[in-house]
Amino acid sequence: MERDLEQRYQNRELPKRFEDQLFSHPRPMFELYDRKADPAELHNLAGQSSYEAIEYNLKGELHEWMIRYQDYANLLIPHKEMVPPAGELKAR
Numbered sequence: 534m535e536r537d538l539e540q541r542y543q544n545r546e547l548p549k550r551f552e553d554q555l556f557s558h559p560r561p562m563f564e565l566y567d568r569k570a571d572p573a574e575l576h577n578l579a580g581q582s583s584y585e586a587i588e589y590n591l592k593g594e595l596h597e598w599m600i601r602y603q604d605y606a607n608l609l610i611p612h613k614e615m616v617p618p619a620g621e622l623k624a625r
Contacts, residue, residue: 551575563588 565579578584
């Protein structure tokens with residue numbers, strides 16, 4: 534599939550939105566996909582209010598992992614304790 538996408542990109546056969554998502558540089562800092570509904574990972578859900586709780590919880594897990602393994606980067610993510618439980622986040 535990857536080669537097919539690259540070939541379609543080279544031939545200018547991909548829709549613009551997929552070109553931007555798959556071949557833009559730099560890519561977004563955070564990406565979130567529904568692997569069941571979107572196995573090709575074409576629709577980034579990061580930043581959508583309906584996925585806010587999931588995104589914040591995953592960022593908290595990432596933050597803990599980075600501390601545990603001393604894999605530091607300058608990411609603007611809150612510490613897990615600063616993020617309310619999933620049921621308490623409200624859509625804006």
